[in-house]
Amino acid sequence: MPAIPRPAYGPGSRYTARAATIRPRPTQRHADIAALTRHLTNRDLWLTHMLHEHRVLTTHQVARLAYPSLRSAQRRLRTLHQHAVLDSFRPLTQTGSAPEHYTLGPAGAALLAAHAGLDTYALGWRPTHTGRIAYSPSLGHDLGANELLTHLAAKAHISPSSGLPLWLSERSAARRWGDIVRPDAYAHWRDGDHLLPFFLEYDTGSQPLPRVQAKLAAYAAFATATSTRPALLIHTRTQSRDQALRHRLTTTARELDLNVATSSADFTTTSPWGPWWAPLQPAAHRTTLTHLATQWTNLSPASGLEPTDADTALTLPVPPLPPAPQSCS
Structure with a gap:
């Protein structure tokens, strides 16, 4: 069986993260979380939960899950980055260039913490969050x-x-x-x-x-x-x-x-x-x-998936796909 050509990045690529460039952010807007929420859609809120759950997603991965095209994803992700809902970086690859990699930003972390009745420290987010992911050997x-x-x-x-x-x-x-x-x-x-x-x-x-x-x-x-x-x-x-x-x-x-x-x-x-x-x-x-x-007729789902009193909005499973389009602007 012939193999599919090896991609430039992602699984199967010669992908490394020996260095990374953190995208600079313009003057931060909507530092007030209450004011920021007026500019966010249900899809944006879903994305903050996804990045809290899965730590890092590339532009292509976000577009694949939530947007009709790569261009529309890039536009919205850039806006969310400018509002500090997201942080981003671009790792060094051995050949070509990697896509933008998105993580949870300070405003996004504050938003999730507010919804859960926590502070960002209890959420597990730190100002060094993006840098630690960018240089992690497990990236x-x-x-x-x-x-x-x-x-x-x-x-x-x-x-x-x-x-x-x-x-x-x-x-x-x-x-x-x-x-x-x-x-x-x-x-x-x-x-x-x-x-x-x-x-x-x-x-x-x-x-x-x-x-x-x-x-x-x-x-x-x-x-x-x-x-x-x-x-x-x-x-x-x-x-x-x-x-x-x-x-x-x-x-x-x-x-x-x-x-x-x-x-x-x-x-x-x-x-x-x-x-x-x-x-x-x-x-x-x-x-x-x-x-x-x-x-495999003897398969069954793992135990422990049902919500318990110990669960919060941040420990319940995040839907892998965003809300239906009619729920988003």
């Missing part, structure tokens, strides 16, 4: 996972019966299940009547194979402790890494009775729902996420 990993999942979520724009009705970040997953497993994300892929609940391990190749193998025991322990069985999707950067993982993990997955499938960015760059996923068993053929849901 490429986080963006790669977000790239994969934004493509899955945005499928609903062209096929309303498909998409991600639920997408939890690494941090939200750790809050719920961190004493047993710490996936890079948890999500539900739906296609018509078929549902694939899954944990995502986004593998960049930086961890040794035995360490990845050791994670399978934790997922088996989760299934035993909770009596629920989400699938485990392992996404790797290259097909060669995929093959190395499959050689190492197949026996372990069978012994632990886990539903595991793997793929790589050599295939899933723009259509990760497609026939790129191979179940972790000998001589398995690549198939779609929907077919995995029909093939």
